[in-house]
Structures are given as structure tokens and as C-alpha cells.
Amino acid sequence: MGFGTSATEIVLFIGSVIVAASVAGVLGMTALDMASGLREKGEVMKDRLSTDFRIVNDPENIPVIGGNYTFYIKNTGSVSFYFTNTTVSVIIDGQMFSPAKLVFSSSDNTSLRRAEVGTIMVNTTLSTGYHTLRVVLHNGIARELTFRV
Numbered sequence: 001m002g003f004g005t006s007a008t009e010i011v012l013f014i015g016s017v018i019v020a021a022s023v024a025g026v027l028g029m030t031a032l033d034m035a036s037g038l039r040e041k042g043e044v045m046k047d048r049l050s051t052d053f054r055i056v057n058d059p060e061n062i063p064v065i066g067g068n069y070t071f072y073i074k075n076t077g078s079v080s081f082y083f084t085n086t087t088v089s090v091i092i093d094g095q096m097f098s099p100a101k102l103v104f105s106s107s108d109n110t111s112l113r114r115a116e117v118g119t120i121m122v123n124t125t126l127s128t129g130y131h132t133l134r135v136v137l138h139n140g141i142a143r144e145l146t147f148r149v
Contacts, residue, residue, distance in 0.1 A: 048139055053073055053112070053135075053141070055072070055143050055144075056117065059148060060147070068103065069124065073112065075113060078114060079114065081139075082138055083106050083118050084104055085104055091135075091136070092122065092124065092134075093131050104118065104119070131146070
């Protein structure tokens, strides 16, 4: 009779070890997934916190060059960011402009380096009065300027 009790205890012990190992594996994978997600979120936050810019125009005197309104953008962040008509959105009075109506210029014509000033030329006609310019970068960082024409 003693041997039957031992066999039952051994089976229960092995079963509990298997269950414990399975739970440990699931918890380990969950912790790994959480760590990976936190790392990715951290990279996104780092990118957002280190990217910043300002619209540095005089709101009372926006230059018009060749029929294009010219806006000056200064990179005030600690990293470069893409500065092209496909990576930056320009919105005036709620109207988003297609890349064909925008001309971006910077020292290398693809990015705006730290402390550098680039230009955005917008081909449009604006009525006399106040307007709002909104510039949005590829990562969602946005700035606004209310200006007068």
C-alpha cells in the first residue's frame, strides 16, 4: 500500500512542477513583451522630447517672394529632423496644402539640423486680414503662428 501512495505523490509532484514551469514561462514572456513595449515607447518619447522647432516670422510682415508666402522655421531641438514637402504638413486656416504647393529649403534640402533655420514657401493667395499657419512634423510635433496679410 505504501508504494501506491508514493506513486500518487510523485505524479502530483511532477504535475505541479510542470504547471509551475508553464506559469513561469508565461510570466517570463509577459515580462519580456512589457520590457520590449516600454523600450519602444521610450524611443518614441525620446524622439518627441528631443525634436522641437519654432516659426520665427514677424507675424505682421510675412515675406511674399515670387507669389509665395515665405515662413521661417528654426530647429530649437537637440536633433535634426526631416524637412521636406512629404514629411512636414502645412495648414493655413484649416486648409492642408499638397506637396506640389510647397517648397522647402535647408542647407542639405532634406533635413533641418540643430539651430538651423529653413524656409517653407507656400504657393497660395490669401485675403487681407489675419490667418493661422500650422506646421506639423512627421512625428506629430506642431506649432502655430497667427499672422496678418
